[in-house]
Amino acid sequence: KAGVTQTPRYLIKTRGQQVTLSCSPISGHRSVSWYQQTPGQGLQFLFEYFSETQRNKGNFPGRFSGRQFSNSRSEMNVSTLELGDSALYLCASRTGTSANNEQFFGPGTRLTVL
Amino acid sequence: GESVGLHLPTLSVQEGDNSIINCAYSNSASDYFIWYKQESGKGPQFIIDIRSNMDKRQGQRVTVLLNKTVKHLSLQIAATQPGDSAVYFCAENKWGAQKLVFGQGTRLTINP
Secondary structure, eight states, X not given: OOOOEEEOSEEEEOTTOOEEEEEEOOTTOOEEEEEEEETTXXXXXXXXXXXXXXXXXXXXOTTEEEEEOXXXXXXXXXXXXXXXXXXXXXXXXXXXXXXXXXXXXXXOEEEEEO | OOOEEESOSEEEEXXXXXXXXXXXXXXXXXXXXXXXXXXXXXXXXXXXXXXXXXXXXXXXXXXXXXXXXXXEEEEEESSOOGGGOXXXXXXXXXXXXXXXXXXXXEEEEEEO
């Protein structure tokens, strides 16, 4: 079974631009979460989607948004990029049922904002 | 607020020795704890988890201990191998939820 895939793996943008990152969960997984990882703040939860609905949200500004499609694939969007948005963005999937809470992470998208 | 922290940012051990990585958490309501391993260029990889109704759980070469009295979590790796070199994160959440709160991580280095 293929793991969580994220595209692109690397991205360079300039301040003020917007970016869209993509995540394909493990087949059969209906829950997708996004995390931001930086050296200073560590791993921080952005949001979680389940069956195309946002189920949880972290403490990030409205410039960060996401969505989930009917096939469980998810995208996250960051508008009006700032230098501080440079980070590794990680996607994680799980089945979504409470009986199994294990999350599987993708390799991440490394975003650099210049 | 919620926070999960690690006592040491780096840990060096001799190959073959046992490693112990510690973690403190502050949210008494958390009932599910996980240890992740992250190698360079990769996403975090699940190692082992434990629910709050347990105080010890063992896996293959790894043991997680939970002390709810002092809100402390530890990961023990037996017979540490070069492949164990990575950053280790503890995380907490409530069972069934998806909002993991991660610690800052401990970098484990193996000396030959």
